[in-house]
Amino acid sequence: MNNGRFSIALHILTLLDKANGELLSSEYLAGSININPAMVRKELINLRINGFVQSKEGKNGGSSLAISANEITLGAIYQSVKQISLLGSQKNTPNPKCPVGKNINEHLNDLYNDTELILIKQLNKQSLADFSSKFS
Numbered sequence: 001m002n003n004g005r006f007s008i009a010l011h012i013l014t015l016l017d018k019a020n021g022e023l024l025s026s027e028y029l030a031g032s033i034n035i036n037p038a039m040v041r042k043e044l045i046n047l048r049i050n051g052f053v054q055s056k057e058g059k060n061g062g063s064s065l066a067i068s069a070n071e072i073t074l075g076a077i078y079q080s081v082k083q084i085s086l087l088g089s090q091k092n093t094p095n096p097k098c099p100v101g102k103n104i105n106e107h108l109n110d111l112y113n114d115t116e117l118i119l120i121k122q123l124n125k126q127s128l129a130d131f132s133s134k135f136s
Contacts, residue, residue: 005081008033008043010131013052013077017069017132023062043081050080069132075124087112 011033016024024045030037044063047053054066065072094101 005043005083006078008035008039009047009077009081010074010128012040012043012047012063013065013069013072014132014135016053016063016065016130018135019064021064023056023060023119024063025062027072029051029063046080050076052077052080069129070127072128073124074128074131075120075122077128078123087115 012029015029015032019106025136026040029044030040033040044053044055048055051066052072055061055063059109087113094104096102
């Protein structure tokens with residue numbers, strides 16, 4: 001969604017759920033996602049701040065889920081990584097003398113907010129455990 005962070009976070013959390021409490025290294029996670037381990041570590045910090053992940057530093061360190069996958073909704077994951085509106089944002093300042101232009105940004109903001117609320121409501125219907133169960 002808008003920048004890939006949702007899919008990366010969901011991939012990380014699914015791997016951690018499948019590990020059943022075993023600590024997984026950022027290198028292992030990065031190998032599965034096929035991205036740089038530094039990007040994984042950055043996302044792990046965010047997931048830890050949001051209470052989804054716990055980490056142990058050091059040679060035998062790694063990360064695991066901090067709470068049950070049943071307690072984590074996909075909506076909560078989305079909200080933890082969201083940076084901009086799903087549909088983006090308007091960057092221009094339309095002509096205030098135009099009957100459409102003078103009000104378009106207000107109506108676009110309402111549309112974007114309503115659409116995102118529908119998305120979050122839908123994502124909240126599924127837990128990480130539900131999503132994780134799709135993988136053997």
